[in-house]
Amino acid sequence: MKGNKTTFVCRECGATSIKWIGRCPECMEWNTYDEITVPSVSARSAARSENKAEKFSELTLPxxxxxxxxxxxxxxxxxxxxxxxxxxxxxxxxxxxxxxxxxxxxxxxxxxxxxxxxxxxxxxxxxxxxxxxxxxxxxxxxxxxxxxxxxxxxxxxxxxxxxxxxxxxxxxxxxxxxxxxxxxxxxxxxxxxxxxxxxxxxxxxxxxxxxxxxxxxxxxxxxxxxxxxxxxxxxxxxxxxxxxxxxxxxxxxxxxxxxxxxxxxxxxxxxNPSEVVMAERPVNTSGSCAGCVMQGTRPIISEIQALVTKTAYPSAKRTSDGFDHNRMSLLIAVLEKRMGLKFYENDVYLNVAGGIHLDEPSADLSIAMALISGITDKVISDEIIAFGEIGLSGEVRAVSHIDYRVKEAVRLGFKKIILPKKNITPALKVPDDVQLIGVSNIYQVLAHMTTKAPNE
Ligand SMILES: Nc1ncnc2c1ncn2[C@@H]1O[C@H](COP(=O)(O)OP(=O)(O)OP(=O)(O)O)[C@@H](O)[C@H]1O
Ligand SMILES: [Mg+2]
Incomplete structure (x- = not known):
């Protein structure tokens, strides 16, 4: 149409230019500019419809x-x-x-x-x-x-x-x-x-x-x-x-x-993703702890594994799969400072089994327990599950949706549930053979780890 203009658009990042250029100055990609036609103002006005605004209160619900x-x-x-x-x-x-x-x-x-x-x-x-x-x-x-x-x-x-x-x-x-x-x-x-x-x-x-x-x-x-x-x-x-x-x-x-x-x-x-993730869980090994995160309205139980080994590098290596790397570093710093654990001498490889991403603070306690278990070589029983947020002073803070998490843990057969003390209320009911263990700081979890038997 008469008066239409042409312009050039980068197909990678959408940057525009009035003339063709070989390399996009925005995304630095080569040969990505395409020519497009922009309708003129008169063409746009001709295409304008007679659309009128309506009163909000008079709109009917679709x-x-x-x-x-x-x-x-x-x-x-x-x-x-x-x-x-x-x-x-x-x-x-x-x-x-x-x-x-x-x-x-x-x-x-x-x-x-x-x-x-x-x-x-x-x-x-x-x-x-x-x-x-x-x-x-x-x-x-x-x-x-x-x-x-x-x-x-x-x-x-x-x-x-x-x-x-x-x-x-x-x-x-x-x-x-x-x-x-x-x-x-x-x-x-x-x-x-x-x-x-x-x-x-x-x-x-x-x-x-x-x-x-x-x-x-x-x-x-x-x-x-x-x-x-x-x-x-x-x-x-x-x-x-x-x-x-x-x-x-x-x-x-x-x-x-x-x-x-x-x-x-x-x-x-x-x-039931929890059942699948937990089915392959190894028993009686150090560096493994079960945790529970909410994915929308559904609680998902997953296994956190932490391998802690003496470092051979000038600065210790840290890798994390399924959990935020910065949050892991923060938890390691809390454990070093508050519990005197020497993570700086060790490489840490953290992994969440089953490809689940833990992006909720309630995973902190299970991650910290897997890390402690990994460095001390003490075992966390496979009857134990833990959830709670950890603060910078090592305190364990309350988490949301506690009923859903506890119910899912009971359904999967966990017998000891370690949770923030503040979350334990008379309304929280569990079967007689299940124990709720309230903790208010990270040191208290040590009492629930055991030394591995030599023949295991
Ligand atoms: N006979 C088969 N048995 C088991 N798995 C199969 C079989 N055929 C295909 N698959 C699985 O299906 C996948 C391909 O699925 P699909 O074609 O739906 O992927 P896609 O995301 O549409 O891929 P694309 O981006 O190429 O279109 C394979 O990678 C493989 O995992
Ligand atoms: Mg396809």
């Missing part, structure tokens, strides 16, 4: 319908099911199981809703093969292999699906925009068109998103702002457990996690 995806673990992360008209971005490392998860939910959703699965990455044959392996029977499931955004939208207009799955948003592009497939502009514009479609037709949309070199969600940051929920699918390459967590959710909490196991029949839900 009724959001939620559909069960067939996976309780996913429903939990979505805030209780998939909301009609919502757009969910699902991101994760290559091969983690994004397509598998979405194809599996098609099966249940397809029983009651019309589902359109659009793949720009795999052929219909590959999709059919996966569907066979996952034993999917969707009578109202439609497959489309397409990378053109306009063709996808045209097919949506024809089929009128209730749920649309786009695998992946990076493969979509439109001739209306001059930049290449996967560029910031193409991803943003394609997502914008699909979001507009979803809102207008009350269709739920899943967008699969790639990750970038740093492990973040690839594409423009604005994509995360545009959608209603951002889910991240993660897991270790070496084990089959997969965790899905919400980074953002306009229809629910972001504290919940969903746990799955990948197998040849696809993803299997793990409704």
């Amino acid at each position: 009724t959001y319908m939620r559909s069960h995806t067939g996976m309780n673990e996913l429903d939990r992360v979505l805030g209780g099911g998939l909301v009609d008209g919502s757009v969910v971005l699902l991101s994760g490392e290559p091969g983690i199981g994004k397509s598998t998860l979405l194809m599996q939910i098609c099966s249940e959703l397809g029983k009651t809703r019309k589902v359109l699965y659009v793949s720009g990455e795999e052929s219909k044959g590959q999709l059919k093969l996966r569907a066979e392996r996952l034993e999917i029977t969707g009578e109202t499931l439609y497959l489309l292999t397409e990378t053109d955004t306009d063709s996808v939208l045209a097919e949506c207009d024809r089929l009128k699906p209730d749920v649309i799955i786009i695998d992946s948003i990076q493969t979509l592009s439109s001739e209306r925009f001059t930049s290449v497939q996967g560029s910031v502009t193409q991803v943003r514009e394609s997502a914008m068109c699909l979001i507009a479609y979803a809102k207008k037709n009350s269709a739920a949309v899943f967008l699969v998103g790639h990750v970038n070199k740093e492990g973040g969600i690839s594409g423009p940051k604005i994509l995360e702002h545009m959608v209603d929920a951002v889910l991240y699918f993660e897991g270790e390459r070496t084990n089959s457990y997969r965790i899905i967590r919400a980074i953002k959710n306009r229809f629910g909490s972001t504290n919940e996690i969903g746990v799955f196991e990948m197998g040849d029949k696809g993803l299997r839900e793990i409704p």
